Structure formats: C-alpha cells, structure tokens
Amino acid sequence: MSDWYAENMIVGCGNPLQTDDGFGPAAIAELKKLSLPENVKAMDAGLAGPHYLFTLMAQSDIPVKKMVILDIMDFGGEPGEITRVTPDVLPPGSYTDPHSWGLKEPLQILSERTEIVILGCQPESIDISQIDNESDEAEFWVTESVRKAIPKAVQLALTEIGVDYGTTIST
Template sequence: MLYPEIVIAGCGNPLFADDGFGPAVIEEMEKLTLPDNVLIVDAGLGGPHFIFTLLDPEVTKKLVIVDIADYGAEPGSITKLRVEDLPPGAYRDAHSWDLAEPLQRIKDRIDVTIIGCQPARVTAPEFELGLSDEVQEAIPKTIRVILETIGVDYGTTINLQKEGRQRGTAETCSSGKNS
C-alpha cells in the first residue's frame, strides 16, 4: 500500500448543523487542483480513527484535521492548533473517545495541525442539515489556511477545474493519490 505525504481530513457530521464543517471544507477543496502527494478525504463522523489508517510515519509528513472546535470565540472564527495545544480529554469524537492521546503518539513523526472553526450551533442528537451563515462564510478562509499549512500557493489552485479527481475512496486511498 502506498501512503500520501499529506493528508487533509474533514471530520464531522452534516446532519448536525455546524458539525458538518469539516466535510463541507473537503467538498470545496475537491474543486481545486492539488499536487498528487495530497489526499483530501471526508472522514465523516468517525474520522479521526479512520485517518490513522491513511498514515505511514515513513511516508506521511503532514496531517491536517479540519473540524469544529468550541474554544469560546465568535461563531465562524478559525483557529490553528497543534497537538500540544489540546488538553487531555479536550478533543473527543462523537463517541466520546479522546483523540488527543493517539495524536500525541504520532506528533513527533508526522506534523499534525488541527484547524478548528467555532460553531454557532451543533444540534446533535436532533437533525439539522446546513451550516450556520457564520460557519459557511469561514470555509474560504479555512481553505487558505489549509493551503498555507501544506505549502501550496492559493493563487494557483483557486478557480482551476478538477480533472477526474475524487474524494479519498478505497481506490484512491490505496494509491495515496487523488487522481
């Protein structure tokens, strides 16, 4: 199995309002032309656990996780966190599994960045499709932060048409490429 050098994973569940932020960012990023060494994947609800299957510390250099993060800011605000910034137990998935500890284990071998957006509302367990206006408006800025983080020039990727690139499906994951 070949692994990508850079993995960008959008985590969250679009059924719970702003919790769908990560997948919405990935959907927009799919419109960009990115280098072949970058894998973008909608990792969904169990995303952080799925992500670990896409990493090989011998090959993978960067992991960027895109998710909501309640850090007391104005809705739609973006923050860039390192694993060291996560207090134990502070980053949990929907099943209440602490994700900071597994990220701690890989942070010395893979550059891990969490890009979080302050949600306006998360409706779980009630269903509500669609992001709040504040979180929707944060998507372009988030994409610029991601591209800066992975060292891709924003100006050369925007408005370029995708040619046959797909999300991280089983086929693309095994090749380590999106094309």
C-alpha cells in the same frame, strides 16, 4: 488502503447531521473542486477520523509528513472564527467527537512521525441539521457564519501544506 494517504493530508472531520459539525466535510468538498498537487490528498474522514483513520495512519508504512485537520472546536470564539492548534496544546479529552472518542492519544502517537495542525472553527450550532435528502450540495447543513469561514479554512489549509492558489476561493 495505501491510496488513502499522501505526503500531505488535509482531513475534514465531522458529522453533517449535526449542523456546524459538518464544517470539516464541507471544507473538504470545496478542496476537492481544486486541482491539487500529486503529493496532497484531501479526505472527508467523517466520524472515522478519531477512532479509525488516525490510528490506522499511525500504523501505516506510507509516510505522511504533514496533516491538517479541519474540524469544529469550541474555543470560546465568535461563530465562524478559526483557530490553529497543535496536538501538544490540547488538554486530555478536550478534542473529542460526538461519540466521546478521545483524540488526544491517537493524535499524540501520530504526531511522533507526522506534523499535525488542527484548524478549528468555532461552531454556532451542533443541533440536528434540517437536511433535504434531495440536495447534493454540501453547503446546506452548516450555519451561515460557519459557511462563510469555509473559504478561509481552505486557504489556511493550503497555506499550511505550502500550496498557493492565490487569495480568491469561492463557494
């Protein structure tokens, strides 16, 4: 499991079966197209992030200095708008996944040893996706407004961990 972690982690959380909840995995798919430094790992945690990944990372001996989480977050913005928050500003139970696993406690525990930033994208829809089982492209599940936010989210995540790829990232 030690190869799962790096000094800087960018973790996408979400469920592509629920339209814009696939934002995190879609952003990670774009990040994986880039040549990232050795001390950076981009990981699609799917729905495992809340319940398993963060608690396992908190118990790991591998030092993760900074983690950027990419996920949807209903903060009352316009669909596709991105906000930056840290775990300390989240009210208890406010950041949960579709299975209602509360992330507040694991993130608080992890934030004692890892700097955590959450880049939340305002969803337009979390209805069941119209997934084509023959498609292998990540962009088919999110709405247009959230799809347009992915390059910005990638750029913001890279900036958070100090990686500069310039200003042009295309999907």
